[in-house]
Amino acid sequence: MSREIAILIDGGFFAKRLPKLVSEQHRTTAANVVGSIRFMCHRHVEKLTGDGDPNWHKHVYRIFYYDAHPFEGQAHHPLTNRQIDFGKSDRAVFQREMFDLLKKQRNVALRLGKVNRVGGWGLTGNRLQKLLATQSVLDAIDLEHPLADGSLNLPGDKVEELRKLQTQWGAIEAHHVALDLRQKGVDMRIGLDIASLTLKKLAKTIVLVAGDSDFVPAAKLARHEGLQFVLDPMWQKVNDDLYEHIDGLHSGLPKPRGTAPAADEVQEDAA
Structure with missing residues (x-):
């Protein structure tokens, strides 16, 4: 059985874009979010293979999901004057539940970095x-x-x-005041897995769900070694200079309302 497709998902980017693409009722629980991940991967496999078989996993080498363990520290909120235990927050509980569910999914590998506190409190946005x-x-x-x-x-x-x-x-x-927390080790893990998949010939096509250009060196390596490299920006606009480093551009989740037809056409035609 040929398992020629590897799907790599930047979890932080996925979580940020998901509210723009699905209604609230489809992301209120960890099971909902995992269901969206499975649906997105299924769409990619069907697009790449043209195979509508419900057993789409037969084409998948592995689905890699990259994120970070929830921050477990405590800090005193400067506005509410209350102590916050981040490890017990709703967000941390939700993430741990989702990670547990992902571990039980077929062909899924969870790659977790960590979150460090690098500064103090600051205001969000502008x-x-x-x-x-x-x-x-x-x-x-x-x-x-x-x-x-x-x-x-x-x-x-x-x-x-x-x-x-x-x-x-x-x-x-x-909620406008946030602690300065940064993910560590996620981008490195994505790059290492792309290199490993490429050099060990474990897949023929890599689908990367991400939104920045940090992946470009790894994408160059994969394409140089003959792999197809498809980018899923989840309908986020990408820089024009990225097109030379990928073989396709396709978003697995349905486009959000208000997306310009031109953007839709570019993603479908390039996929």
Whole structure:
């Protein structure tokens, strides 16, 4: 039995993109997410082989899922003033349950790195940038020379800006503040597995579910050795210069609403 396809999934990227591609009811449980992974892999195998046989695993060498063990540390939240045990968080419990389910799936190999704390607390998104941009308002407050009644001296044109600053601070909620955590060892494991699959001739086609260009050196090696290399960006736009390093571009999950027809056509035609 020929098992010529290897599918490699960057779990962090998959988790980030999944809410954009499936409805909430299809990702509320660990079993739902694992089901989405299986569906995506099935679609890739069917696309590559043209075989609609329900026993699609006969074409699969292995499905590799890369992620990191949940962070187990504790930290004091600066906004809520509460101690957080990250190992007992809903996210950590969900991840562990999903990993346990993946281990039981046919032809699946789980590759787990770890999460390290590399810094302190910070604001998510561009909130910090917006707050820093209001420094001029604070500089305009004359703390050294208050008015006769003790009130602060603030130029009239800065009053409205100060109100906006107050609104921005008031809009910050606990979930907008996050600890600086970084995955370690995931990209390295992906690169090593691509090299191993290539040099040991364990597969003829590699499907990589990822969203950045860190894989390019490994993809070059695989293609140089005669393997087909297909990228699944989960309908995320990729840089034009990546096309020269892959043999196909195809997303296994259905396209989200609002995706431009041109993007759909490019992915299907290149697959």
